[in-house]
Amino acid sequence: MPKLKLLFFFGILLLYGGCQSDSRVKIIKMGHAQVTNHPVHAAMVFLAERLEEKSGGRIKVKVYPNQQLGTERELLELLQIGSVGMTKVSAASLEAFSPQISVLGLPFLFRDDDHIDKVLNGDIGTEILLSSEKFWLRGLCFYDAGKRSFYSKTKSIETPEDLTGLKIRVQESKMAINMIRGMGGSPTPVSYGELYTALQQGIVDAAENNPPSFYNSRHYEVCKFYSIDEHTAIPDVVLVSTKVWENLNPEEQQWLQEAADESAVFQAKLWKESVEESMREIEKAGVVITYPDREPFMKAVESVYELTRTEQPQLSELIQRIQNTN
Ligand code: GCU
Missing domain, CATH: 3.40.190.170 (Bacterial extracellular solute-binding protein, family 7)
Structure with a gap:
């Protein structure tokens, strides 16, 4: 391939890497740092399945575990430029990108599980999820990351x-x-x-x-x-690059949000079982x-x-x- 063409090709790959699409199917790359036998990985796979079902196969999420696409910090940077579409990171990793989120890392902040639930699933949680949007990172939902x-x-x-x-x-x-x-x-x-x-x-x-x-x-x-x-x-956060989000039409955005919310419910159930099994x-x-x-x-x-x-x-x-x- 001539040099100029090659440069153009890689330029396109970089620009649209986070969400590739042919005329019918959009593919979103989702990277994370956890191992595949962890409940958060199963939840992301569930999210991908739900989105594929809701969109009638028109949006697919490909999940890359084990830091294959980068550390949590690197993944967030890749989301910002849109070359990775989605991720799941610990709220602690988001600290550098959104000061409000850092509050969730304060030791002994929460009194009990009920307090965590009320904060994360109430107005404060929504505010926090959207606080990183100005840094090209839109929070979709929290996953339980226990204590x-x-x-x-x-x-x-x-x-x-x-x-x-x-x-x-x-x-x-x-x-x-x-x-x-x-x-x-x-x-x-x-x-x-x-x-x-x-x-x-x-x-x-x-x-x-x-x-x-x-x-x-x-x-x-x-x-x-x-x-x-x-x-x-400190909870985990599922995020989508605003570059990818804005590339979805309102109906597709709704499917993605719903798939993320459903995956959070699924993950919460897996989490409880996983804590018990792990301790045993x-x-x-x-x-x-x-x-x-x-x-x-x-x-x-x-x-x-x-x-x-x-x-x-x-x-x-x-x-x-x-x-x-x-
Ligand atoms: C938790 C969290 C991960 C994070 C890890 C860490 O397991 O779920 O997202 O990478 O902590 O300590 O780095």
């Missing part, structure tokens, strides 16, 4: 003091970094797909996540201590599971609230509204 707790290679984390001197893997999130600092550990950002090796090689000593991720990503093979302090309840399997594998007193951890992160309010005063009102939701 995050510490797991370590060497010891149970019973108090914040147990984190002293430990390198704790965190997501690429300032809130997570501040939280670990507040508790006295050394935060080390590592992408999810690289975490197993990072733990194995001692690049980090510990990490934190929900039971299905700890189990399905097999981190329990390396970390034999799981301390359920449930310091955060982890225990069977000989992991020491403990339930530390949460009070000292809560005290240790008061500074994170102060820091957030000082550095981003515009978030104070949203924090207050979330705390007042009942």
